Structures are given as structure tokens and as C-alpha cells.
Amino acid sequence: GAVVSQHPSRVIxxxxxxxxxxxxxxxxxxxxxxxYRQFPKKSLMLMATSNxxxxxxxxxxxxxxxxxxxxxxxxxxxxxxxxxxxxDSSFYICSAGxxxxxxxQYFGPGTRLTVL
Amino acid sequence: xxxxxxxxxxxNVPEGATVAFNCTYSNSASQSFFWYRQDCRxxxxxxxSVYSSGNEDGRFTAQLNRASQYISLLIRDSKLSDSATYxxxxxxxxxxxxxxxxxxxxxxxx
Numbered sequence: 001g002a003v004v005s006q007h008p009s010r011v012i013x014x015x016x017x018x019x020x021x022x023x024x025x026x027x028x029x030x031x032x033x034x035x036y037r038q039f040p041k042k043s044l045m046l047m048a049t050s051n052x053x054x055x056x057x058x059x060x061x062x063x064x065x066x067x068x069x070x071x072x073x074x075x076x077x078x079x080x081x082x083x084x085x086x087x088d089s090s091f092y093i094c095s096a097g098x099x100x101x102x103x104x105q106y107f108g109p110g111t112r113l114t115v116l
Numbered sequence: 117x118x119x120x121x122x123x124x125x126x127x128n129v130p131e132g133a134t135v136a137f138n139c140t141y142s143n144s145a146s147q148s149f150f151w152y153r154q155d156c157r158x159x160x161x162x163x164x165s166v167y168s169s170g171n172e173d174g175r176f177t178a179q180l181n182r183a184s185q186y187i188s189l190l191i192r193d194s195k196l197s198d199s200a201t202y203x204x205x206x207x208x209x210x211x212x213x214x215x216x217x218x219x220x221x222x223x224x225x226x
Binding site for chain 2 (some may be wrong): 007034035036041043044045046057079091103105107108110112
């Protein structure tokens with residue numbers, strides 16, 4: 001099956017710093033990438049949808065100036081958590097879709113962010 | 117009301133047991149339905165899609181009732197390796213995005 005990688009897998013940072021998470025589709029071109037966040041024992045919540053070469057579409061309640069998304073190529077999307085705070089500590093998961101639509105998504109292994 | 121609701125469990129069952137999970141969804145325009153499996157601290161992995169006619173994959177059977185907006189997953193002959201959280205997932209109608217339930221935790225013991 002299709003492979004999606006995420007880097008880093010785990011990051012610990014101080015409050016106020018910015019953290020960049022990369023999501024790569026390794027063997028296919030991802031026209032759409034999705035960013036999710038999952039708090040402990042909660043469901044995955046979609047944060048934003050990004051299409052290559054255009055601005056990301058953010059879900060209601062997600063601050064676009066705090067969670068910067070760049071989808072500069074068909075194999076790479078980045079999520080930058082700016083001025084991170086402890087409440088941003090979470091499991092961030094990306095997924096990539098090809099032109100088949102949102103029902104076919106390949107998930108990355110996730111990034112666990114801890115903000116001290 | 118949550119768009120996708122599941123009993124959080126946990127379901128603690130012995131090896132070999134049959135266990136069933138249920139899920140309801142609120143948006144009648146939802147288009148596609150799935151069960152995912154998520155292990156602790158890992159990404160979700162697609163277990164199976166769910167079709168109106170019902171579908172089976174080995175020990176796993178999924179059913180969809182569109183009239184009742186209800187989805188089920190049946191696991192027969194449970195294995196220790198089935199221990200995980202099972203996520204009910206719906207492709208939202210019109211918005212082209214996946215909506216995840218909070219998951220039902222299954223623990224299979226010897």
C-alpha cells in the first residue's frame with residue numbers, strides 16, 4: 001500500500017517555540033493532505049485540508065495563524081505550530097490522498113508533541 | 117450531538133469470544149463508512165469499508181443500516197492481537213472529509 005512518513009515522530013519543546021512537522025507521501029503524488037490532532041482517549045479531529053499549490057482550508061475553531069500549513073509539492077506538506085503552549089501537546093497525524101477522494105487516505109505514523 | 121458516536125468500552129473478552137461494536141452517525145447524507153483499527157500511540161489503519169449489503173473479511177463482519185444510521189462490526193474468534201481501539205469512520209456528505217468516532221477499546225485476554 002501507499003506509504004506516508006512523518007517527521008519527527010516525537011518532539012518536546014519549550015513553551016513559546018515553534019515546531020515544524022513534515023508529512024511526505026513516499027510512493028505516490030498526494031493532491032490533498034489532511035492534518036489531524038488527537039488528544040488522549042479522544043477521536044481524531046480534522047484540523048485542516050491542504051491542496052497542493054493552494055491555501056489550506058481550516059476547520060472551525062482551528063487558528064490558521066497558529067497552525068501554519070504549507071503544501072508546496074505533491075509529496076510534502078508541513079504543519080508549523082507557532083508559539084506552542086502546553087495545551088497544544090497532542091498527537092498530530094497527517095494523511096495523504098490521491099485524486100480518488102477523501103475516502104482513500106493513507107495515514108502517517110503521527111508526531112507526538114509535548115510542550116513544556 | 118457528536119457526528120459519530122461509539123460506546124467507548126472497554127470490552128474485555130476472552131480469546132475465542134465473539135464481540136460486536138456499534139456506531140451511530142448523525143448526518144444522513146454521509147456517503148461512505150469504514151472501520152479503522154488504532155493501536156496505542158499509533159496511527160489508525162483501515163480495517164474494512166462498510167457496505168449496505170454487509171461485508172465480511174475473515175473473522176470480521178461489517179454491517180450498515182442507512183435507515184437507522186447505524187454501523188456495526190462483529191469480530192469472531194477473538195485473538196489477543198485483536199486488542200486495540202476500533203474507530204467508526206464516516207465520510208461526511210458534501211464536505212469530502214472523514215469524521216472519526218472516539219473509538220471502542222477492545223482487550224482480549226488469554
